[in-house]
Amino acid sequence: MLTILVINSKGGSGKTTLTTNLASYYASKKVRTAIMDYDPQGSSIQWLRLRPDEAVKIHGANAAPAKGAIPLRSTHAWVPADTEITIIDAPAGTKGMLLQELVRKSNFIVIPVAPSPIDIHATADFIKELFLFGGARNAKVKIAVVANRVRNSSSKVYESLERFLNSLKLPFLTSIHDSENYLYAAEQGLGVFEMDGPATIAERQELMPILKWLNGQFPDRFGSRLEDNAPSPEGSKKFAMGTQNVTVLSATGRFKNQP
Ligand SMILES: Nc1ncnc2c1ncn2[C@@H]1O[C@H](COP(=O)(O)OP(=O)(O)OP(=O)(O)O)[C@@H](O)[C@H]1O
Numbered sequence: 722m723l724t725i726l727v728i729n730s731k732g733g734s735g736k737t738t739l740t741t742n743l744a745s746y747y748a749s750k751k752v753r754t755a756i757m758d759y760d761p762q763g764s765s766i767q768w769l770r771l772r773p774d775e776a777v778k779i780h781g782a783n784a785a786p787a788k789g790a791i792p793l794r795s796t797h798a799w800v801p802a803d804t805e806i807t808i809i810d811a812p813a814g815t816k817g818m819l820l821q822e823l824v825r826k827s828n829f830i831v832i833p834v835a836p837s838p839i840d841i842h843a844t845a846d847f848i849k850e851l852f853l854f855g856g857a858r859n860a861k862v863k864i865a866v867v868a869n870r871v872r873n874s875s876s877k878v879y880e881s882l883e884r885f886l887n888s889l890k891l892p893f894l895t896s897i898h899d900s901e902n903y904l905y906a907a908e909q910g911l912g913v914f915e916m917d918g919p920a921t922i923a924e925r926q927e928l929m930p931i932l933k934w935l936n937g938q939f940p941d942r943f944g945s946r947l948e949d950n951a952p953s954p955e956g957s958k959k960f961a962m963g964t965q966n967v968t969v970l971s972a973t974g975r976f977k978n979q980p
């Protein structure tokens with residue numbers, strides 16, 4: 722099993738959005754996927770509850786410490802033995818032993834960062850902490866950063882972060898734009914890779930560099946399922962955009978409306 726940790730100590734940087742979209746991509750490719758939600762807010766678990774019955778199953782593990790407990794270590798986090806990819810949605814402010822535990826568990830770390838100077842500064846501090854106290858220096862984990870909620874693609878605000886990442890030889894993979902389509906998908910328990918038609922092409926394209934970076938490091942592991950032009954696996958479904966009704970394209974190619 723491969724484990725991808727989505728983390729930034731800064732709140733609201735897009736950890737849950739990235740977690741759910743990566744999970745829905747791998748699930749739609751028929752890779753057995755699980756999410757471990759370490760956040761007591763439980764946003765990823767909540768997203769899983771919204772998923773239509775017709776969507777490919779993603780296992781959800783609530784790994785958050787019990788209410789009132791000190792978030793040092795998780796106590797219970799179980800995924801099925803045949804899980805191929807687990808994506809960990811980390812809570813804001815993760816540090817100390819919990820940070821070390823999550824780094825130890827992970828093969829890849831993806832850090833989303835929002836484009837404000839405060840977020841960028843906090844993220845640079847978090848990356849230092851990841852190396853100095855989180856165990857990332859010793860672990861064989863691969864780390865990359867993505868910009869999220871970018872409004873202006875020529876935004877200069879990331880330049881200092883890019884310089885910092887270059888000095889650490891960490892890749893800055895892509896800029897994810899601020900788009901309502903992420904919200905539309907999320908409120909249906911879906912990711913943009915499961916949304917049909919041209920509406921989410923831009924979102925899917927801007928997420929691709931993350932998937933290429935990840936997939937390029939586990940070639941052969943999933944057969945041809947992750948190839949760019951691999952045919953949609955049998956039974957995988959696409960959902961139309963819309964907030965009221967979810968239109969499901971069944972495996973037989975027929976549409977039906979879900980309430
Ligand atoms: N690219 C985007 N475009 C539009 N909205 C976005 C985007 N990324 C995230 N959001 C929205 O911003 C808010 C924060 O995102 P998200 O919950 O993914 O962040 P988080 O890092 O998980 O937050 P927390 O630290 O509270 O767990 C959410 O309402 C989410 O829907």
Ligand SMILES: [Mg+2]
Nearest residue numbers: 736737760764
């Ligand atoms: Mg979150």
